[in-house]
Amino acid sequence: LSDKAQPEQNWKSLRFSLHLSCSCCERSFEHQTPQKFSFNSPLGWCKSCEGLGTEFGANQDLLITGPERSLRDGAVGTWPDPAANPLFAAMLEAMAITFELPLDDPWYRLTPAQQRLVLHGDDEKWVQVTAEQLRGTPGTLPFRFRYRGLYPSIEAASRLSWSHRHSLSEMAGTRDCTACGGTRLEADAAAVRIRSTTLPQLCRMPLAESLKFLNQLKLSREEKKIAGDLLNEAIHRLSFLVDVGLDYLTLDRGMPTLSGGESQRIRLAGQAGRALTGVLYVLDEPTIGLHPRDNGRLLEALKRLRDLGNTVLLVEHDREVLDAADRLYDFGPGAGRLGGTVVASGTPAELKQQAAQSLTGGYLSGARSIPLPPQRRDAAAGPFLELLGASRNNLRQLDLRIPLKTFTCITGVSGSGKSSLIMNTLAPAVAKRLGLSTESPGIFRELLGVEHLSKIVIVDQNPIGTTPASNPATYVGVFDEIRELFCRMPDARVRGYRP
Structure with missing residues (x-):
């Protein structure tokens, strides 16, 4: 740069490259192609995990128990609760200032560098905790510390003694790949941003939030020529997923972790987005696992398929779905060898008038009903099975108190945390405490009342x-x-003969 106040040999030089290379870090970059953004392609997958996104080591799910929560709200399950521990809250505030770490953004919105800082720490910078940050802890003097990170701290603790190694052994298992952070993409593609959001961050948002993000994108005229149709198609497909009640899922959710009803609704959303006509759609109880609140959204998607000129055939028991059908066929009169006959057919209104020969019609019309128990067991006296501080997925330090020797139901809307609490935390914790399993449960603080149990039997859909x-x-x-x-x-x- 020319500067009349300086001799020519002192003029500042700026170097530019036509080949996507950086003179500072001496790295060069390739032009991005669609294959570079696919973890199913050797061009785009992470070279360490080959697109799997996982490796064997300390299980990150046991450390980051709430990816949808912020650091201040308890995303890191192994940290103390900042709301209940003023000293740790002060240390967290100091870390946020030192490392420019956002405390109120969900974990999945943090950049890979910020997530790596939490997991692996920083050996160079000192974190200074000031008197102003310690105002909630009277008598504590200002101090400074180095944040070592979760993984190094676990490794150091495991070297102290055999008891520490044994207590930390349950944290070993499948974890996110340390090279790609579980994104499954190579570093260059994972760093590309649209309005400050990367592809891995978008895939880890709940579907409702992903749809909101895409709807809020404002493209310039030139950008619309390039990506306008692609953006509209992405919004169109995401809208169908949200419409069938899957707004709580994320785009990177593994298919083996989905329930049967969720898998069916994903396939249904994929078909609805294609706008085909003259197709016969056959569904087997798509409302399995769906809360009644979301039935209306599923029915709207099914009616949209019908209105396109398709035939929708369901095997279903849900009353709301039966009332919404154009025609019903009731099989019976019993099960097994007593069945195999259409005992009644017609519209829902016509079936209600055939209550004499149709069990389904009787229940729809109200002529038959399931009687309520005249007397319920007293659950106040106990004993109880108590799970305290459950923090798996979206559970927020939840305390659960279940009366034993009773019939107890756990209910709630889809995605509210029922399976995380019961199937992923309580059941594995009880089985492990009874010595019947080595599976690691979700994070919790304490389990009480197991001494009243002799065995656990888990009945699921597998x-x-x-x-x-x-x-x-x-x-x-x-x-x-x-x-x-x-x-x-x-x-x-x-x-x-022997058996």
Whole structure:
């Protein structure tokens, strides 16, 4: 840069490159292509995990228990609660100033560098806690410290003694890849931003928030020529996912973790977005796992398919869905060999008038009903099974108190945390305490009342058979008794048959 006040040899030089290279860090970059943004392509996947996004090590899910929460609200389950610990709140404020770390943004909105700082720490900077930040802890003098990070702290603690290693062993398991942070993309593609938001950050937002972000994007005239149609198509497809009641899911959610009803609704949303006509859609109980609050949204999506000129056929038991159908066919009159017959058909109103021969019609019309129990067990006396401080996924330091020897239901809207609390935290914690499992439960503070239990039986939606030879008789064990009975027959005993 020319400067008349300086001799020419002291003029400042600026270097520019036509080849996407940086003279400071001596790195060069390739032109981005669509394949670079796909973790299914060797051009775009992380070279360390090859697009899987995971590796074996300290399980990050046990450390970051609430990715949708901020650091101040308890995203890091192994940290003290800032709301209940003024000293730690002061230290957190000091860290935010020293490392420019946002405390009120959800974990998934933090940049990879900020997430890496929380997980791996910083060995160079000192964090100064001032008297102003310590105003909530009278008598504590200002001090400074170095933040070592979660992983180094766990590693250091495990080296102190065998007891520490044993207590931390349950944290070992599958965790996010340390190279890509679980994004599954190579670093250059993962760093590309649209309005300060990267692709991994967008994929970790709940679908409702992702849709809101895309709707708020304002493109210039030149940008509309490039991405206008793509943006409209993305909004169109996300809208269908939200319309079928999946607004709480994230785009990077693994398919094996979805329930049967969620998988069906995702396929339904994919079909609805294609706007096909003359198609027969067959669905098997799509309302499984769906709260009645979201039934209306699912029905609107189904009616939209019908209005396009398609035929929608459902196997369903939900009353709201039955009332919304154009035509019903009621099978019966019983189950197994007593069934196989259409006992009534017609519109919902017509089926209600056939209550004499149709069980379904009787319940729809109100002629039949499920009687309420005349007397309920007293749950106030106890004993109780108590789970304190549950923090898995969106659970916020939840305390649960379940009366034993009662019939207790856990309910709530889809995505509210029921499965995180019961299937991912309480059940594994009880099984581990009873010595029946080594599975690591979600983060919690304390489990009380297990001494009143002798066993836990978990009944879920997973298939019970592991081989083609399995059947209900072998699973429940009755086949063992049947074989023993046949072995005791005279002819079997003569021939020396054994079970």
